Every structure is written in C-alpha cells, then in structure tokens.
Amino acid sequence: MNQTNKRPEPDAVKRALEVLGDRWTFLVLREAFFGVRRYGYFQRNLGIGRNVLANRLSALVAHGLLKRVRYRTDPDWYEYQLTPAGLDLFPAILTIKTWADRHLLDPTAPTLHIRHRACGAELIPVVVCESCRQPITATDVEFETD
Amino acid sequence: MNQTNKRPEPDAVKRALEVLGDRWTFLVLREAFFGVRRYGYFQRNLGIGRNVLANRLSALVAHGLLKRVRYRTDPDWYEYQLTPAGLDLFPAILTIKTWADRHLLDPTAPTLHIRHRACGAELIPVVVCESCRQPITATDVEFETD
Numbered sequence: 001m002n003q004t005n006k007r008p009e010p011d012a013v014k015r016a017l018e019v020l021g022d023r024w025t026f027l028v029l030r031e032a033f034f035g036v037r038r039y040g041y042f043q044r045n046l047g048i049g050r051n052v053l054a055n056r057l058s059a060l061v062a063h064g065l066l067k068r069v070r071y072r073t074d075p076d077w078y079e080y081q082l083t084p085a086g087l088d089l090f091p092a093i094l095t096i097k098t099w100a101d102r103h104l105l106d107p108t109a110p111t112l113h114i115r116h117r118a119c120g121a122e123l124i125p126v127v128v129c130e131s132c133r134q135p136i137t138a139t140d141v142e143f144e145t146d
Numbered sequence: 147m148n149q150t151n152k153r154p155e156p157d158a159v160k161r162a163l164e165v166l167g168d169r170w171t172f173l174v175l176r177e178a179f180f181g182v183r184r185y186g187y188f189q190r191n192l193g194i195g196r197n198v199l200a201n202r203l204s205a206l207v208a209h210g211l212l213k214r215v216r217y218r219t220d221p222d223w224y225e226y227q228l229t230p231a232g233l234d235l236f237p238a239i240l241t242i243k244t245w246a247d248r249h250l251l252d253p254t255a256p257t258l259h260i261r262h263r264a265c266g267a268e269l270i271p272v273v274v275c276e277s278c279r280q281p282i283t284a285t286d287v288e289f290e291t292d
Binding site: 011012013014015016017019020021022023026027030033034063064082085087088089090091092093094095096097098099100101102103104105111112113114115116117118119121122123124125126127128129130131132133134135136137138139140141142143144 | 157158159160161162163165166167168169172173176179180209210228231233234235236237238239240241242243244245246247248249250251257258259260261262263264265267268269270271272273274275276277278279280281282283284285286287288289290
C-alpha cells in the first residue's frame with residue numbers, strides 16, 4: 001500500500017465508469033440481465049424517455065456490451081442481446097448487489113433473491129483468487145505496475 | 147428470465163449507484179484502497195478541487211464507507227479510514243477492474259497488476275457460488291422476489 005504512487009493510465013476502473021457509471025446505462029443493462037431484449041419492454045419497465053433509452057442502447061452497442069439483432073423483417077424489427085463481454089459483467093454486478101444488500105439497504109426492505117440453477121442454493125457470490133481459491137480481502141494484496 | 151416482471155424497490159444496485167455512481171466518489175474510494183488516508187494525498191493524487199474532495203469524503207463517511215479518525219491534536223488533524231463496509235467493497239471493485247482490463251482496454255495499455263499476498267500468485271478474481279464453489283455465469287440463475 002502506498003500513499004503517493006502514480007496510478008497507471010488509462011485506468012481500467014476509470015474506463016469502466018465512463019461506460020457504466022451513468023445511472024440509466026446501468027439500469028438498461030440490469031434489465032438485459034433479467035432477460036429483456038426489446039425496446040418496448042426496456043421502455044415500459046424503466047419508465048424511460050425514448051431519446052434517453054435510444055441513446056443508452058446505442059452506447060452499449062458501441063462499447064460492445066449489447067448487439068443489435070434483427071428478429072423480424074418487413075418492417076425490420078431489432079432486439080438487443082447481451083454479447084459475451086456483456087454477459088461477463090454479470091458476476092461483478094451480482095457482487096455489488098450483494099454488497100449493497102448487506103451494507104446499504106434497510107434489512108427489512110424486500111430483496112431480490114437469486115437462485116443458482118446449477119446447485120439449487122440461493123446464490124451468494126464470493127470472490128476468490130483463481131490460483132488458490134481463497135476469498136479475497138482488501139488487505140492481502142499488493143499493487144504493481146508494468 | 148422474464149421480460150415484464152416488476153423489480154423490487156428499493157433495489158440494491160440502484161442504491162449502490164446512488165452512493166458509488168459518481169466518478170469522483172469512486173476515484174476517492176480507489177485511492178483509499180491504495181492506502182491513501184490523508185486529505186492532502188487524496189488531493190494531490192487525484193488533482194481534485196478542495197470543495198469536491200471535501201464533499202465526496204463527507205458523503206462516503208455519511209454512507210458508512212469511510213470513517214474520520216483524529217490522528218493528531220493541537221490542531222486536530224483527521225484522516226479517512228475504510229470501514230468494514232468500505233473494505234468489503236474491494237472484491238467487487240476488483241472484479242469490475244478485471245472485467246474492464248479484459249473487455250474495454252487496449253491490450254497494449256499499461257495495466258495495474260495485483261498480487262495475492264496469501265498465495266503469491268497474480269490476483270485474478272473469480273466469482274463463485276458460496277454453496278457449490280462453482281464460477282457464476284449470467285445464464286445459470288433464476289430471480290425471485292420476497
């Protein structure tokens with residue numbers, strides 16, 4: 001840990017914030033994880049203006065998190081599907097959700113439960129080290145730059 | 147997966163975004179994870195205005211992620227330490243960082259490497275299910291509300 005080191009630029013988290021930090025962008029992505037693909041459903045579930053929604057969907061396509069796929073012709077209708085990069089964000093968002101359930105929400109507030117279909121348990125995410133499979137904490141790491 | 151279900155309110159991710167979604171807030175937190183505790187170091191490392199910094203530090207204290215601790219008297223000087231709730235956010239931020247390294251950054255850009263002191267390996271986070279310890283993907287979950 002070091003109080004003065006320069007951080008490398010461009011920083012990945014800063015870049016992620018540029019892409020995800022907008023509240024509407026995040027909510028659109030969240031709907032996508034719930035299975036929403038079509039413009040009208042995004043709009044109805046979020047109560048979002050058409051311009052704002054179109055703008056956020058385009059940005060998510062430009063950043064490679066969603067892809068626009070035609071599902072009907074004459075006239076052409078499109079839906080928005082998560083790309084592999086978009087799907088790969090799910091574990092991170094789930095980890096943030098669980099943190100917020102623990103530390104930010106009133107414990108009596110209704111909670112969205114997530115079930116792990118693979119084993120049947122309620123899904124509680126744990127972030128482990130790929131190498132030793134032990135849970136990661138903020139205090140057992142060291143930072144190094146290239 | 148369901149295109150039309152109402153989501154529970156207040157939603158944890160939406161609440162987390164209210165607390166963390168601001169770019170400066172996030173960068174202040176990131177400095178805290180690097181070990182920064184003092185006002186002057188936050189300011190110097192981030193090149194942030196005094197008002198903006200004071201405002202973000204106060205908000206992080208109010209939300210329970212930092213605590214303000216006196217480390218010197220006459221005059222009283224304070225530093226900002228991560229609380230258990232703040233420290234508990236580290237695995238989530240690390241997971242976002244790794245995702246951004248993979249999917250957003252130019253592969254030739256300098257990267258911040260993190261070493262897992264516990265095992266000595268470069269720290270690559272994997273999000274697993276607490277129950278079965280298998281990695282989580284977006285497609286093997288079901289959503290349920292209370």
